[in-house]
Every structure is written in structure tokens, then in C-alpha cells.
Amino acid sequence: MTTAWISIKESRKAESIGQTVQVRGWVRTRRDSKGGFSFIEVNDGSCFGNLQVIADGSLANYASEITSLSVGSSVVISGEIKASAGQGQATEMFASEVRITGIASATDYPLQKKQHSFEKLREWAHLRPRTNTFGAVARVRNRLSFATHEFFQNDGFFYVHTPIITDSDCEGAGQMFRVTTLPLDKLPMTDGKVDMSQDFFGKSSYLTVSGQLEGETYATALGKIYTFGPTFRAENSNTSRHLSEFWMIEPEMAFFELTDNMTLAERYLKHMIREVLVHCPEDMDFFEKRIQPGVTAALQLVLDKPFTRMSYTEAVDILIKSGEKFEYPVAWGVDLQAEHERFITEKHIQGPVILYNYPKEIKSFYMRLNDDGKTVAAMDVLVPGVGEIIGGSQREERLDVLTERMVASGLKAEDYWWYLDLRRFGTVPHAGFGLGLERMVQYTTGMANIRDVIPFPRSPGNCDF
């Protein structure tokens, strides 16, 4: 009879006591006891905690292998799960066999038993998921992704795969990564210009900055859709909240107006938070204790009360009347700066805020013009600590107004012929938004730098691994 292989997660449950099983994982630490035996902490990533294994001196390879078993080594261990005699864990395993799969040389393995700075761990991005913090981040990120599909699927949305390579520039704002197969040392030139007709697609192509426009085409056919995929921005931004490659979730709904959009965004955020609190309690405990004290209480509070909704105009009023000294002055018509958004969400409301109806001049062409002629039906969801986590709007469904706004933004209507067709043929009011997954991970975990909530961060000057 072979011994059943179970996860560390299972082995740590009291129900496993009395069973003889096998676990497989990596050594987190080894402590040699005075009594001629050793404690081995094994983790396999299935949960935050380790299984404490007691390896007795009577094991055949005790002196030859186990007493020199180093951090990071991989092991397959069989034994009986018993109630732990020591503090700090419910169960422990008494090993009958400790098989070493792969040694991690103690002198060469970069990760030590102690804490490393996140900056240093970024240099070891291939090994950092083996640490407490990055394991926990990975599991929370996974749960947020799962909760996303769960939420939209249960709500009648269809998951649509919008293209990664595109010829359209969604916001009309450049800053895209070019995709080309042309030889950079020998570009085909015509009349002093690079002849893009000779490129792979017969014209210029780029990595997508948003799947929104393509998403709208499916929303105006299937009703409610969402996209969930990587997006790319070639902006030279060096901050703790920006990445060159990040994952975005973009729902788009036909027959939705701005208030429907807000309600959906709020329900979606709350669903994700609830799922993480329910399914990742060990990981959240860690973030609470070691990363951001108060993070779980803040998330719990978010679940309990409705998001504040505030028009841009109200926000400007509040900022002006606050008496707060801002580096950038506030006035109706200027875009809100980070310090203004922070004041509103962190000091004035102390929770998530939905700002809406922004001046048309500071927002994109596709956002629906309000009846006042001055504002558009845009919305941003701001949360404490992170700032803007969602940006969205009701889309302009009137062909004439949209065309006018495009021209005013300096875009050529013929480039967007298919987008305008959605307004020519059976146009409907519709709305949608985009949520940055990494910002959501930051918000739920309290991790300060966005480069530490994605496995392999890409930022200006950094494309390692």
C-alpha cells in the first residue's frame, strides 16, 4: 500500500490527526533539538503555514543527510500526523521517512531564514514566491482573480477575449509599445519615412492599452461582458502604483447608465473583498500583523457601508472649503491631483468614494456628454492608500455627439469606423469600467509597492526574468 500524498494545508487540520500520510514541499527551516532529533518546517505553498516535522535520530539518513538539510531543499516526507505537543501549531508529523529530492546549498541559496527587504527580493523574483509574503500575495491575487470570474459569471456576464495586438489607440493618447517584425537595423524607407506597409500586418500595430473599444462591440451584442487580461503602457512612470504591464478587468454593459455602472462597481469590489476575507484568513492575518496593521478592519468596514457617491463639483467644493493647504490649487475645471483625491478618500470620507460627472475637457472622447454640456458621465472609484482603483463611464451612444467629440480630441473618425458603426446600427446606452488588478491586490493586502503584487513586474528599465 502506498502512503497517500496530502497537502500541507490538509496536514495542518486537526482532522488529519492519526493518519499516516506523505507530504511534499520545501524546507523553510530546520531546528536541531538537544535530544538528538530535528524539527523540520515544510511548506508546499498550499497555505501560509508550515508543517512541523519531527525527524528522529533513529532515521537511517539522520546523521548523513537530515542534520545538514538546508533551507530551500525539497523533500518528500512520510509519517504519522499527531496532535502537537508544542505551542504554535495544531498538528505535527512524526517522520518515518525523509527523502531529499533536491538540496539547496546553504552557502549559495539566496533566501535566508530571516527577513529580506522587498527591494532585494525583487532581484530574486524567481525565488521570492517561496517567502511568506510573496506566497501570501500570490494566493490573495489568485482569489481576487477567481472572485472576478465568479462575480461576473454569476451575474450573467460573458468573458470576452479582446486582442492583445491592436492597431487602435484606445484613449487617443500614444504611449504604446510598438509591435513589429521589421529589421531595426535595416528599416524599409519610402520618401524618408519608414514604410509600415512592409510590416507584418501591413501597417503599424501595438500592444493594447485597453480592451474597452473591442469590449463595447460584444456588449452591444451579448449584453453584459467582461474582459480580463494583460494591458501595456509605455509611459515612463516610476511610481509605486504603475506598471508597464498589468492586468485589467473591464466589464461593459448594454443598457446600463452611470448609476448602474456605479452600483455594479461597488458590488464587484465588495464581492472580491468578501471572498478574500472568507478564503484567505491565514494570509490576511499575516498582512494584518506584518504588513499593514488595520487592513482587515478597514476591509470589513468597506463591506458594511455603502460607498459615498460625490460629483466632481461637490468634491471641488469640499476641497476649497476644507481649509487644507494643497500644493496644487483647486478650481472647477482642473483635474484632481493625487493629494486632492487622497484628502477626499482618506480624510474626508475615510473609505471608498465614487466621484462622477467630470469636466469634459479632462476626460476621454468616448464618455457620454451630460445635458449641462460641460461634464461627462465619468466615474472614478477612489480607495484609501491606493487612490484610483477603478475608472469608468457611461459611453457616448449618440453618433453625432461622439463624432464631434472625436474630432475635438484630434482623432480621425475613419480610423474608428467600426466603433462608430455601433452607434449607426442599433445604438444603445451602455457603460463600463476598468479595474487594475494589481491595485486591488495592493488595497486588499496593504502591500506598498505595486512591483511586489505581480509575479514579474515590468517597469521602465526593468524587464528581467
Added chain:
RNA sequence: UCCCUUGUAGCUCAGUCGGCAGAGCAACGGACUGUUAAUCCGUGUGUCGGUGGUUCGAGCCCACCCGGGGGAGCCA
């Protein structure tokens, strides 16, 4: 891209006035009857980010370059 700041042992950092490169942790050797960042004793660790300059002499002063962090802008 701009402002501020930082780069010294495997890791975290100290290094005074310009004068022999030094601590803790890890590692390694040993001790210790159940440990939880185990403890105790002992041992070694170097392209001082790079290039050039000033100087009898540079980790330290100067110039340029590269990387990290914080803030700003752009946004999700």
C-alpha cells in the same frame, strides 16, 4: 521625465577630520533531552555600483554614467 535620497561582506548596516575595511545576522565547526527568528562557544567573509579626476594617499572630495527607494506628473 522632474525633485529629494541611497548604493560598503551572502543579507542588514556602521565607517569620525582624506591615513591598515568592521559589526550583527546567515554560513561553517562544536556544545546542548521538544524547538517556534531556538540558544551558547569558536571561525572566515570585500571589484567599497561603474568610469574618470583631485591628492603623497580616496569608501570618504569633484564630474559623468548605472541601479534602488520616496514624492510628483501620466493613469488602472
